[in-house]
Amino acid sequence: xxxxxxxxxxxxxxxxxxxxxxxxxxxxxxxxxxxxxxxxxxxxxxxxxxxxxxxxxxxxxxxxxxxxxxxxxxxxxxxxxxxxxxxxxxxxxxxxxxxxxxxxxxxxxxxxxxx
Amino acid sequence: xxxxxxxxxxxxxxxxxxxxxxxxxxxxxxxxxxxxxxxxxxxxxxxxxxxxxxxxxxxxxxxxxxxxxxxxxxxxxxxxxxxxxxxxxxxxxxxxxxxxxxxxxxxxxxxxxxx
Numbered sequence: 738x739x740x741x742x743x744x745x746x747x748x749x750x751x752x753x754x755x756x757x758x759x760x761x762x763x764x765x766x767x768x769x770x771x772x773x774x775x776x777x778x779x780x781x782x783x784x785x786x787x788x789x790x791x792x793x794x795x796x797x798x799x800x801x802x803x804x805x806x807x808x809x810x811x812x813x814x815x816x817x818x819x820x821x822x823x824x825x826x827x828x829x830x831x832x833x834x835x836x837x838x839x840x841x842x843x844x845x846x847x848x849x850x851x852x
Numbered sequence: 853x854x855x856x857x858x859x860x861x862x863x864x865x866x867x868x869x870x871x872x873x874x875x876x877x878x879x880x881x882x883x884x885x886x887x888x889x890x891x892x893x894x895x896x897x898x899x900x901x902x903x904x905x906x907x908x909x910x911x912x913x914x915x916x917x918x919x920x921x922x923x924x925x926x927x928x929x930x931x932x933x934x935x936x937x938x939x940x941x942x943x944x945x946x947x948x949x950x951x952x953x954x955x956x957x958x959x960x961x962x963x964x965x966x967x
Contacts (some may be wrong), residue, residue, distance in 0.1 A: 745881075769954065778856075780942055781895070827894060833952050837958040840944075840956055842894035 741830050743843035751851050752820050758813040758846050760828030769831040770811040771840070772802055775822045784826075785843075787811060798822070823850045855879070856959035858943050864965045865933050873928040873962045875943030883949065884926040885956065886918060887942040895942055901926060902949060930964075938966045 742761045749755055763766050769788055771779040785796025792804040802813045811828060826841040865871040875884065877899035883902050899908045902918045913939070918928040930937055939948045940963050944956040 753861075753963075763899070771955075778940075778961075778963065780960040781944075783955065786955060816952075839897060844894050845892075847892075 740850070741828050741841055741843040743828055743846050745846045746844070747847045747848040747849065749851060750818055751815050754819045756813075756815045756848070758826050758828075760811045760813065760843060761809050762811065762828075762830050764830060765808065770802075770804065770810075771829045771831075772796065772800070772811075772813050773827045773829060774798075774824045775827065781827065784813070818828070818848075818850055819851045820852070823848055854945055856957055857946055858959040860962060861875050861960060862963050862965070866965060866967050867935065871930050871933055871964065873930075873941050873964070875926045875928070876924050876957055877945045879923070879947070879957060880923060881944055881945035881957070882923075882946050883946040885944040885946070886926070886928050887944065889940040889961070891939075893931055897937060898928070900962045917950075919942050931965045933964070938964055940964075
């Protein structure tokens with residue numbers, strides 16, 4: 738069965754510092770990978786996605802992620818965080834079973850920004 | 853702007869009193885999903901509709917039902933809410949089935965409180 742692991746439950750970084758959120762997946766075939774962000778009390782907003790092609794994916798709000806097949810990883814990065822980036826971040830993978838696409842989420846990483 | 857709308861944003865109900873949550877979309881997407889998200893947890897898929905075809909997840913309790921009267925609207929009915937059903941309920945849509953069409957767009961969620 739496919740699974741998504743986000744090893745870090747909570748990360749704290751200083752404003753202006755760089756950020757990397759880890760995501761590992763377990764899936765036999767080529768995965769379809771997503772990063773979503775959720776601000777407190779809000780729905781999920783798509784930051785970026787990887788389907789195929791260039792393994793470095795650019796997203797919104799200055800985020801990027803790199804797909805590394807050899808490491809089964811899809812880590813999210815940002816060179817300089819802003820206080821408004823404080824939120825919960827979810828990595829997700831789609832089960833590519835045509836007709837029954839199911840988005841499987843990791844457990845999330847809560848990002849705290851300190852001044 | 854095309855979007856996914858959920859009403860109400862906050863719903864309070866009494867233990868055992870039926871409640872209905874609403875989702876509408878202006879994206880004209882074929883697939884609509886309902887997720888349950890408890891505090892500090894990842895969203896959990898309850899069921900989804902592909903057009904008029906209802907697809908229930910195996911572990912979704914019978915207490916949860918759904919209706920999709922037309923393309924734009926989808927409802928989540930909780931027949932007899934228990935205290936354990938207090939959660940954020942997220943509606944999402946995707947354009948169609950198939951790996952290139954399965955990006956999901958989320959609404960802002962409805963936070964359900966059960967007294």
